[in-house]
Amino acid sequence: xxxxxxxxxxxRALAExxxxxxxxLILGEDIGSLGGIFTVTDGLLAEFGPERIRETPLxxxxxxxxxxxxxxxxxxPVVEIMFSDFxxxxxxxxxxxxxxxxxxSGGQATIPLxxxxxxxxxxxxxxxxxxxxxxxxAHTPGLRVVLPATPADALGLLxxxxxxxxxxxxxxxxxxxxxxxxxxxxxxxxxxGKAEVKRPGTDLTLIGLSRMTQIALQAAEExxxxxxxxxxxxxxxxxxxxxxxxxxxxxxxxxAVVVDEGVIDFGVTAEIAALISTELFGELLAPVSRVGAxxxxxxxxxxxxxxxxxxxxxVTAAAWKCMQGKPTR
Amino acid sequence: xxxxxxxxKMLLIRRFEERVAELHRAGLVPGFAxxxxxxxxxxxxxxxxxxxxxxILSTHRGHGHxxxxxxxxxxxxxxxxxxxxxxCRGKGGSMHVAAFERxxxxxxxxxxxxxxxxxxxxxxxxxxxxxxxxxxxFGDAAVEEGPFHESLNxxxxxxxxxxxxxxxxxxxxxxxxxxxxGGRGAAAIAQAHGLETRRVDGNDAVAMLEASQWAVQxxxxxxxxxxxxxTIRWGGHHSAQPTRRYRSREELQAAQAAxxxxxxxxxxxxxxxATPEELLEINAAIIAQVDEAERFARQSPFPEPGAATEDVxxxxxxxx
Ligand SMILES: Cc1ncc(C[n+]2csc(CCOP(=O)(O)OP(=O)(O)O)c2C)c(N)n1
Ligand SMILES: [Mg+2]
Numbered sequence: 001x002x003x004x005x006x007x008x009x010x011x012r013a014l015a016e017x018x019x020x021x022x023x024x025l026i027l028g029e030d031i032g033s034l035g036g037i038f039t040v041t042d043g044l045l046a047e048f049g050p051e052r053i054r055e056t057p058l059x060x061x062x063x064x065x066x067x068x069x070x071x072x073x074x075x076x077p078v079v080e081i082m083f084s085d086f087x088x089x090x091x092x093x094x095x096x097x098x099x100x101x102x103x104x105s106g107g108q109a110t111i112p113l114x115x116x117x118x119x120x121x122x123x124x125x126x127x128x129x130x131x132x133x134x135x136x137x138a139h140t141p142g143l144r145v146v147l148p149a150t151p152a153d154a155l156g157l158l159x160x161x162x163x164x165x166x167x168x169x170x171x172x173x174x175x176x177x178x179x180x181x182x183x184x185x186x187x188x189x190x191x192x193g194k195a196e197v198k199r200p201g202t203d204l205t206l207i208g209l210s211r212m213t214q215i216a217l218q219a220a221e222e223x224x225x226x227x228x229x230x231x232x233x234x235x236x237x238x239x240x241x242x243x244x245x246x247x248x249x250x251x252x253x254x255x256a257v258v259v260d261e262g263v264i265d266f267g268v269t270a271e272i273a274a275l276i277s278t279e280l281f282g283e284l285l286a287p288v289s290r291v292g293a294x295x296x297x298x299x300x301x302x303x304x305x306x307x308x309x310x311x312x313x314x315v316t317a318a319a320w321k322c323m324q325g326k327p328t329r
Numbered sequence: 330x331x332x333x334x335x336x337x338k339m340l341l342i343r344r345f346e347e348r349v350a351e352l353h354r355a356g357l358v359p360g361f362a363x364x365x366x367x368x369x370x371x372x373x374x375x376x377x378x379x380x381x382x383x384x385i386l387s388t389h390r391g392h393g394h395x396x397x398x399x400x401x402x403x404x405x406x407x408x409x410x411x412x413x414x415x416x417c418r419g420k421g422g423s424m425h426v427a428a429f430e431r432x433x434x435x436x437x438x439x440x441x442x443x444x445x446x447x448x449x450x451x452x453x454x455x456x457x458x459x460x461x462x463x464x465x466x467f468g469d470a471a472v473e474e475g476p477f478h479e480s481l482n483x484x485x486x487x488x489x490x491x492x493x494x495x496x497x498x499x500x501x502x503x504x505x506x507x508x509x510x511g512g513r514g515a516a517a518i519a520q521a522h523g524l525e526t527r528r529v530d531g532n533d534a535v536a537m538l539e540a541s542q543w544a545v546q547x548x549x550x551x552x553x554x555x556x557x558x559x560t561i562r563w564g565g566h567h568s569a570q571p572t573r574r575y576r577s578r579e580e581l582q583a584a585q586a587a588x589x590x591x592x593x594x595x596x597x598x599x600x601x602x603a604t605p606e607e608l609l610e611i612n613a614a615i616i617a618q619v620d621e622a623e624r625f626a627r628q629s630p631f632p633e634p635g636a637a638t639e640d641v642x643x644x645x646x647x648x649x
Contacts, residue, residue: 051456057486059479062445066483069449072434075456077449093476096439097446105427105435106418107640141641165643192644 007177009151013158025052028080060089084117099142122174127297132261138238149213151181156190173211193240201231204255209235219315264292289318339369365393367563370589372397374537378545386443391436403625412629441474451491470501481522484553493555498562503575519555531558
């Protein structure tokens, strides 16, 4: 298995999809000679030419709509939005059009559209280049939402997203683009709606997604040094949500911490906590604990940014809160 | 040129919309119904030159576009009445009628939102080089929305086979266009983006047919075109809305004096294409067609409640 970066894995998924299916094309800003500002489309212009690596004017609403129109006509467009914060420019096209056209047309419209956008706080990019808006899209029926945490999942989820006949929002984390990991050499697909146990454990379950899965894994290492054996479940997809894997894990460990980089209020962690509390109420040894970004815009200055975005120590602290009911061995 | 085929279509739209208004008053049309009466010459003038496999995208005021492009009045009315036999199985209604089998990719409840989608449909035709034309209809208020401007730029930059049809009926709900736009209107904006444009009297079927023939031809050759069609909204913004707070009776009477159907009737008789008796027969036949559509829609069942959760996704992976 080769070891490559998350960005290279996404690049491979795009290149392979475009080689396999002449109906795949990419729309976005700076995706040509520059290869995208995070290098995800590096080299694609040279291989596939400007018709399929279609650099757009700065018109997010319209090139998102253009992607929808292409999808209605049998293409499989991948629309790259430079920062997920800019998805606000095309909320109507994504949430009122792509998400609803199939439904409103009684099943006549099929929209195999993939939308890629980077989320997350990185290097003091401040409030308009740092958010994690996954809850917005998970809250919109008609969209599928996936967030890879590793290079292998980036490859497998993006490949599956492009093949999916529904609109899929693929949210990539900026701090993961440079992270390396082992990736299968051959064809690799990760089904939508399948979480993965990234680290088995018995004492409690840490549930994460995107970069927060990596943070949860680091927290699990620290907890292991203190004799707490944490399981880490990576959700990978929000829609569809793999309720079984989450519930099976927590049914065993009877304690859960949910971690997401989105704003904690009304967010992903609340949904997962409600699921666990509803289904496993009598089994839990402690209330479900949640870790998320503070309910502020993401601030600029490094210590402020760090204060708002979940850190490893926030996860271990939440874990210890859950462990209070733990019998000593 | 023979005008009877266009006349029949226009009359069908008029009688259909009158029926929708009646059914709305009778409580048989849920929600809003934005009527197209008075604007018939535009949809019919443009669609006259379209092939079956050409595409149109429409607006909240879309019944006329759908009928002009060949939608079945019975299934259209069933949709407007929320029935399971409607084109969208009762999930879309008046503002979202779509009939993909007729190239009707959907009316839209968001002002200007179908314009960007149309750029993608046109791009697909351009890439396939299939000679198909995409037409996007929109009102004068869409000209004020950002995506209109963005999409003109895309059409110009990428040479999209896309016909923009602006129906300037002077109003956005209650506000006249002079109170909303400081510029010189859709055609001037499109020209600034490098499109070919024409301004047309949208109440004159003959002028609409002529301008549309030219426009559709240009688009088929691969040039994006914008038609700005002057017309007047006859009724309230939707069928149940009174207009006296913002529009005088005189203004409305003047509008109705420009009735595109009455003008075309005169022309048909003057050039000997039809006698007044023949026009009465056509009218009777169209009323019978609308009666039949109403009978079909009334007899159609409402959707089962379970259908509410169908058609959210095409794929089954999990159920979301
Ligand atoms: C983005 C958006 N803003 C506002 C509305 C509410 N609205 C519906 S139709 C309409 C007026 C539209 O005017 P115009 O585009 O000229 O079309 P007309 O109704 O005259 O046919 C408004 C304000 C809407 N549906 N979408
Ligand atoms: Mg108007």
